[in-house]
Amino acid sequence: MLIESTAYASRWRDVAPSAKALFALAGVVAAWVARSPYALAALTAVLVLTALVGARVPLRAYAATVLPPLGFLLISCAAMLFGPDAQGDWRWSGAMLPVVVHTALRSLAMLAALSGLVLSTPMPGLLALMRRLRMPELLLDMMVLCYRMLFVLRQAWDEGVTAQSARLGYRGWRQAWRSTGLLAGQMAVQVWQRAAALQMAADARVCQGALRFLPVVYPQARRQCMVAALAGALLVALAVGDRL
Known part of the structure; x- marks a missing residue:
């Protein structure tokens, strides 16, 4: 980030x-x-x-x-x-x-x-450059999905920390460790769910064709x-x- x-x-x-x-x-x-x-x-x-x-x-x-x-x-x-x-x-x-x-x-x-x-x-510029250099489309699609997931997970993490802080989840170091562990466990579940959703979306289009974006x-x-x-x-x- x-x-x-x-x-x-x-x-x-x-x-x-x-x-x-x-x-x-x-x-x-x-x-x-x-x-x-x-x-x-x-x-x-x-x-x-x-x-x-x-x-x-x-x-x-x-x-x-x-x-x-x-x-x-x-x-x-x-x-x-x-x-x-x-x-x-x-x-x-x-x-x-x-x-x-x-x-x-x-x-x-x-x-x-x-x-x-x-x-x-920025990453979109690097991806466009790699596409011009004939990099494998599958690799570029994986990079795009990982790039998107970084922002999604960062937003989910920030929202979780804000919610825990509102409930005094970080009042002491022991409570902070406990809250961090609970949030990490919940994030692991969200990663699995979002990955499954991405896989369903890929299967829906039969994984044909590359992800296209408006070129700069x-x-x-x-x-x-x-x-x-x-x-x-x-x-x-x-x-x-x-x-x-």
């Missing part, structure tokens, strides 16, 4: 998704090609500033979005630096430090490239793609120059 609301509030919301995807792809390619830590750090900084300054993504929303993958990356790096030796004892492996630093910086650059894309492009027109898509291609080419050129 945070990612979607941030994408709708982004200044680049009306920019063609193909242009933003092209720039993100160039960032991923540049991160893969670059070799030195300085180039990877500079590439990461450029991609982060592009999202924060260019797309005007709020810093708090950006940090909240990248925090979970950063935690996963931190755990992975720690597992590479601390590991069992031949005797089964856990020791510090200093020889792996250059590899860990390079892997972490490359992952950060790719994360920055993809984060800039998803935080500035981007009058300046060609010019925006050219600008994105030029900016992406500069990133790739920076990475190639570093590798050479």
Whole structure:
């Protein structure tokens, strides 16, 4: 929900998704090609500033979005630096430090490239782009249904919390835990019921044809793609120059 609301509030919301995807792809390619830590750090900084300054993504929303993958990356790096030796004892492996630093910086650059894309492009735009790229229609239909269910379940959850709060369901921590458990159990039932209703609707149309939506027109898509291609080419050129 945070990612979607941030994408709708982004200044680049009306920019063609193909242009933003092209720039993100160039960032991923540049991160893969670059070799030195300085180039990877500079590439990461450029991609982060592009999202924060260019797309005007709020810093708090950006940090909240990248925090979970950063935690996963931190755990992975720690597992590479601390590991069992031949005797089964856990020791510090200093020889792996250059590899860990390079892997972490490359992952950060790719994360920055993809984060800039998803935080500035609403989900319908991404779905339309994937449909143009000939992604399987079944996969796109599943993504649409999951996307819709997120909003339905969030509304149901908020209404349940409001009703429980009106009955003093969160008066103390013990009562709050009990109310949360009851609400979670009720939500599980609602998920099952709504999934069954969606399945009946799919069976009613014999699951033929894809879900269609009114396409969004981007009058300046060609010019925006050219600008994105030029900016992406500069990133790739920076990475190639570093590798050479």
